[in-house]
Amino acid sequence: MDHSRPRAVTIYDVAREAGVATSTASRALSNPGRVSERTRAHVEEVAARLGYVPNRIAQALPSGRTGLFALVIPDITNPHHVRLIRGAQAQAAAAGHSLVLADSQEDADIELAHLQRLASFVDGFLLVSPRAPADELLAHLQRHPAAVFNRPLAGLPGVVADVDAASAQVVAHLAGLGHRRIAYLRGPETSWADGERRRTLAEHAGRHGIAFTAVGPFAPVLESGAPAATAGLATGATALVAFNDLIAIGALEHLAAAGIAVPGEVSVTGADDVFGTSFCRPPLTTVTSPAQEAGRAMVGLLTGTEPADPVLPSRLIVRESTGPAPVRPRRARGPATRPPSAPTAGS
């Protein structure tokens, strides 16, 4: 038994050692039933003895199937996306697939480059909130199955979070607390979810007779919290509805530092219910994201397993960052850390 041999054991080695043709060895290993029980057992024994492991590249060349899916994400740092990765990875593993990770860093060009680079390597794409223009996306996905999260694209199967329901609950909650003016702290311009959230929030605010303003866009990171809160406050709102939890938590930190009481003077809500929302100060009222389910559902769409209702539920979690609107709206006080960047008027 030559243990230091550099070359790997191939199916030829197995066939020779077993005294059968390679085709027979192949069948015995991967298509049992089309070979006599006796040879099957023999070949299998030889393969095990030799430590044969099929070369998956070679398997993939004729079949075109690798057992790999590519997961394309805007930002691997975002804990929200991490939940999705987890769901996708679990479901993929269950289907015998592995995941190739591609971080597009919120950049449309990098995103498209990933699609091209990985196209021949994977059995399909999982696109999370893709940022690239629809036509380019579709052009790149001509010959490859894909499933999409939070971005309806004509012809591509996908799932979305129930943004409308989430917005309805947030607005109803704030309206119930007596808020009459809310500000939406926007996320990335190219995010479908941002557009939806803004649109539905405005709509529901209108129904409740609440004034609505959107400010931003802001990068969906902790650091955006301070400028976003400043801009939101400048609108005279008593409630700040952030695009996601990162911005919301950042806002909370900024407000605490500025000595503005939450929820006493201003209420804050987030979205996604990421790690940290339960133990920040105050614990954040937010809206859950079906990230993990989305991950599973997307893989399901690719493997044909899951029927999947395309709109995944999202629900409000009331914690301590929201409270009754102050009797009279707060007035600017204390040093503004920086002048608010020109707020964009909401619809």
Add this chain to the structure above:
Amino acid sequence: MDHSRPRAVTIYDVAREAGVATSTASRALSNPGRVSERTRAHVEEVAARLGYVPNRIAQALPSGRTGLFALVIPDITNPHHVRLIRGAQAQAAAAGHSLVLADSQEDADIELAHLQRLASFVDGFLLVSPRAPADELLAHLQRHPAAVFNRPLAGLPGVVADVDAASAQVVAHLAGLGHRRIAYLRGPETSWADGERRRTLAEHAGRHGIAFTAVGPFAPVLESGAPAATAGLATGATALVAFNDLIAIGALEHLAAAGIAVPGEVSVTGADDVFGTSFCRPPLTTVTSPAQEAGRAMVGLLTGTEPADPVLPSRLIVRESTGPAPVRPRRARGPATRPPSAPTAGS
């Protein structure tokens, strides 16, 4: 231009259309310089016009190189590991590689299965705190390059966090605050870092004349915080040193719920400095982990780029969860949520 054609454009199509041999087309595309400028330009033009994208599976079969690295992680949920993923992904991308993600869910068998499944697919493995026995690990990596984080394995290149320095700083910090008895809240039994942390903590405590006890093991998740804190407190310690931030934050939540003041009655420290440590209550004194650098360094080890000092620095970040030892050690009070699980005595 037949747009609905299912078959992809191959290099044969390009060669035929350009009126050259396939080898010439291949060279023009991937080995320019060994072909006349004129043909190179022509072939390239044709390839672009036809929308040719090389089939990477086919490229990989003869060469054995896929441009893929497998990243094997104990738990994709852990924000600490996410930082490492990020570093690895960035460095891999810079080297023109992509990452295949494999979550072993803290299970040695799953870990080894991943190695086997992905072996022929990847140019190398990045093993993060592998849990499987050393001999099995080495057996599975006979013919594949690998780099390891936080687990010295004979013959395999790798990097580790400077656990000793971290422990020294934590103990010195606590000693300086007057603590005379500390408890270590252990992590997973199969974790090298846990063993190291425990060993070095005990050692440094000894030097400072501080009593040291280890309790556990505990799973490195938020939920372990409560039982771990309970067990730690039962030792009479005035400072709880947790294996990682998740356990520490969980402990913080438990202590707050039990009405035990931090750091008034007991100090708490974590490790890794994950997302959330800066805004939990109180903000956590912890020790940084070189996770991102580790990710980069591991990829470097595989690509031959980085020389890399194998021990990566780690430093103490003092926040508000540590303070002067109480004048007299606290006595049990309030309802214990559950009896402490039998604490393991430290060395």
Add this chain to the structure above:
DNA sequence: GTGAAAGCGCTAACAA
């Protein structure tokens, strides 16, 4: 039930 041979798309000898 089993074997011989072709072919997946590409690169690298080897020739010319």
Add this chain to the structure above:
DNA sequence: TTGTTAGCGCTTTCAC
């Protein structure tokens, strides 16, 4: 500089 050909390891017709 360019063309011809073999071969990477496997599966899959097609014969027998």
